[in-house]
Amino acid sequence: MKGPSPNPRLHEIPEASLRRLPIYYRFLQQMVLNGAFQVSCADLARGLGLDPTQVRKDIEMTGIVGKPRVGYLLTDLVRWLENFLGWNRPKGAVLVGAGSLGSALLGYERFRSHGMEIVAAFDIDPEKIGQRVHGREVQPLMFLPDFVRRTHTLLGVIATPAAAAQPVADLMMSGGIRAIWNFAPAHIQAPPTVILQNEDLYHSLASLSFKLENRLGVAPAGNGIRYAEDN
Amino acid sequence: MKGPSPNPRLHEIPEASLRRLPIYYRFLQQMVLNGAFQVSCADLARGLGLDPTQVRKDIEMTGIVGKPRVGYLLTDLVRWLENFLGWNRPKGAVLVGAGSLGSALLGYERFRSHGMEIVAAFDIDPEKIGQRVHGREVQPLMFLPDFVRRTHTLLGVIATPAAAAQPVADLMMSGGIRAIWNFAPAHIQAPPTVILQNEDLYHSLASLSFKLENRLGVAPAGNGIRYAEDN
DNA sequence: ATGCAATCGAGAAGATTTTCTCGATAAAGT
DNA sequence: ACTTTATCGAGAAAATCTTCTCGATTGCAT
The missing domain is CATH 1.10.10.10 (Winged helix-like DNA-binding domain superfamily/Winged helix DNA-binding domain)
Structure with a gap:
């Protein structure tokens, strides 16, 4: 090599x-x-x-x-x-939504060795603001654009309820975020210059539920082994 | 209609x-x-x-x-x-792994209206066994096969660390599970009769990280709007 | 009534992804 | 040294998925 x-x-x-x-x-x-x-x-x-x-x-x-x-x-x-x-060049990320999913994501140590480090967490809920979750203090959502601008963060993670997803995405983009990883079950509109990836569990559930009812365990043609329908 | x-x-x-x-x-x-x-x-x-x-x-x-x-x-x-x-015919599911992700999943109320209801949670950690998480008591993992058999549950959700994924999958299948929704970052082997769906965050992260570094916000050809790379 | 516009349905064409096939190359055995 | 075998690399074919195109149908406006 x-x-x-x-x-x-x-x-x-x-x-x-x-x-x-x-x-x-x-x-x-x-x-x-x-x-x-x-x-x-x-x-x-x-x-x-x-x-x-x-x-x-x-x-x-x-x-x-x-x-x-x-x-x-x-x-x-x-x-x-x-x-x-790019997993050897960790990119900073901000996370919005310190609910159960957001907290779980903040706990994923191994993101760092996979190219992403969540450097800050934000929420709009006064109850959550100020709490520490896996070592990061939850900040008020309104601080986000400035934080993103100052730190040149490019990656945003959305772990909010569906209704908040679009406004949060807009806020992220206003600060300069270039890629959004969206865990909220909502469709986000963004200009094509922004990389958007939806991690919508209901999409998977649709596929799973349908296949289960129709017994489509199946294998992709030919060979023998194979197995997973990867994501 | x-x-x-x-x-x-x-x-x-x-x-x-x-x-x-x-x-x-x-x-x-x-x-x-x-x-x-x-x-x-x-x-x-x-x-x-x-x-x-x-x-x-x-x-x-x-x-x-x-x-x-x-x-x-x-x-x-x-x-x-x-x-x-099949979203109007909820299917029972068992979940293994009552860590932060597993707990978050147990809290997803809306799964029920999307074809799936997690009816029981299992873990191998004595600390967790007996605790109640979102209304379900965490049971010892060893009870799983019998539970699955008795209740004719077809769906299994894996939210364990990677190393536990395959043994847990085997345990599920031994009880008669026919579809597995795997959140552990591990590749599971299963016969083609079992529907297997991996929800591996690192897969998405690979795509996201790569695109961010190579500025592939892009849009799929043609039209104007579009946006998400759905999952 | 008659013509117009929006839409479905379906086949054809195009793009993308997967699978097949084969030549070139390097290691291991003879 | 020579043959055999496993493998890569790459082009061709097949399968799959997306986009284009057009005829048929229905409601609305004239």
């Missing part, structure tokens, strides 16, 4: 591939713990029950080059993925 | 469409509150910033038939979707 340059034709990485990389990443870390030294796409595919070609395409997409008959050096690949995904 | 029969060629509903239906559903409910009476796919598309044809295809997929020049009767469509997704 040479440069730490996650270069390739950036725009052309399928969302689907992007979302599979963490699966590989986790499996690779496990292999490291098990003392392995190198790894092939076939190993990954076997271990995870996925199609080998798909794994190869995904890995290939990140621009790393492997050696025939061998695969990749394990530690190289792990570091390559970390770098490709 | 006639029969409450969510019939159509079941297998052939794209996952992507399925996951958009809740978005429509929510928007429709809002319209009901606003006193609207009927709705067209174009209305939905406009209101949500989506492609009108896509909305039409999605709705069509559920088998409801509309009237040209009018669209659909609002209440009919809402009920049709509820029925199609």
